[in-house]
Amino acid sequence: MSSLTFVDVDTARAASGPRLVVAGGLPSPWSEAAKGIFHVKGLPVLVLGYPRVDEALRAWTGAMNVPVLLTDDEPPRTGWAEILAFAERRGGSVSLIPTEPEARIRHHGLAHELCGEGGFGWCARLVMIDGGLTSGGSRSFSVPIAQYLAGKYSYEPEQVPAALARMREILALFDGVLARSRAAGHRYLLGAELTALDIYLATFLTHALPLADADCPQLLPRVRPGFAYLVEQIGADIPPPLIAHRKYVFETHLPWPIVLRAENPSTA
Ligand SMILES: N[C@@H](CCC(=O)N[C@@H](CS)C(=O)NCC(=O)O)C(=O)O
Structure with a gap:
């Protein structure tokens, strides 16, 4: 049982909490890594596989490419390090960054x-x-x-x-x-x-x-x-x-x- 719940665009837009907008047509490495981090940690997240980067995506997320991690009150995160830092701060079942x-x-x-x-x-x-x-x-x-x-x-x-x-x-x-x-x-x-x-x-x-x-x-x-x-x-x-x-x-x-x-x- 994965902590990733795949949803459609209307559900993702209406939802609150962490939502990960990812490449929906190909296993883009940045998107797959972000999904993998949430999965391994067991952190619940809604995942929207977006068909293509278009104006609607830009207007909604403010981002030029995927993945984009949306949360309720914080700026959208698009970089691998920021997405990892957010997941790490949330905790989950394991830590994925060395502490030393x-x-x-x-x-x-x-x-x-x-x-x-x-x-x-x-x-x-x-x-x-x-x-x-x-x-x-x-x-x-x-x-x-x-x-x-x-x-x-x-x-x-x-x-x-x-x-x-x-x-x-x-x-x-x-x-x-x-x-x-x-x-x-x-x-x-x-x-x-x-x-x-x-x-x-x-x-x-x-x-x-x-x-x-x-x-x-x-x-x-x-x-x-x-x-x-x-x-x-x-x-x-x-x-x-x-x-x-x-x-x-x-x-x-x-x-x-x-x-x-x-x-x-x-x-x-
Ligand atoms: N911002 C990401 C990189 C994401 C990225 O390069 N995404 C590509 C994956 S192929 C993308 O969305 N390409 C489609 C597009 O730019 O329209 C990071 O630094 O972690």
């Missing part, structure tokens, strides 16, 4: 490598945009989707080799972090306990690894080629221990299959 200051700094620095501007997810998006634009939409995202994202996330074709190199650098970084923790006899990236960093790693690897229909039945067919393209570009560079760790984190802590929104996929 040096460990906390390391946790957030590493999380930024995955979730931050210029990090793994950001670079992955540039690679998928590039695949669509350079192939005329025959690979990766369609041209309209690629153009939309290119304008919004400052795509320049010449950045792509550096983006791929950065992704490989981040994978090597996490491979080393996991190897050191495992050598010290620990299960997770930063020691004996699950932290949000394990959740970020698991969700940010999702679209760089093959994703079967059954793993995420609501994934919109039109975005699937983008993920397949990313797998071609970077999948073989993902160290097997990170793939195994992702599998363990999903199997042990996160909901599976990945649910994106309330409605049945056939009616979406």
Whole structure:
């Protein structure tokens, strides 16, 4: 039984308390991580899988992209660190941030490598945009989707080799972090306990690894080629221990299959 309740837009708008507006058509890593944090903590939250970022979403949430965490009286939270901080303050069944200051700094620095501007997810998006634009939409995202994202996330074709190199650098970084923790006899990236960093790693690897229909039945067919393209570009560079760790984190802590929104996929 998950603490996430998937609702439609009218229910989310009428409700009070924490509401998480997330990507409703694809398992976007930032959205999936935010959902995973609430789930692992057992913190009740209404989840709205929003179909696309549009004017209505902007007018309602004040945000330019998803996820957005809305609460009754506080400004909308859109950044991974703010969403994590809110969930941590709320408590729940476990803490997902190390308490010791040096460990906390390391946790957030590493999380930024995955979730931050210029990090793994950001670079992955540039690679998928590039695949669509350079192939005329025959690979990766369609041209309209690629153009939309290119304008919004400052795509320049010449950045792509550096983006791929950065992704490989981040994978090597996490491979080393996991190897050191495992050598010290620990299960997770930063020691004996699950932290949000394990959740970020698991969700940010999702679209760089093959994703079967059954793993995420609501994934919109039109975005699937983008993920397949990313797998071609970077999948073989993902160290097997990170793939195994992702599998363990999903199997042990996160909901599976990945649910994106309330409605049945056939009616979406
Ligand atoms: N603000 C988020 C990043 C969220 C983000 O990049 N969201 C993308 C996920 S693909 C998005 O909403 N893209 C669709 C759009 O921008 O319209 C954070 O820093 O944690």
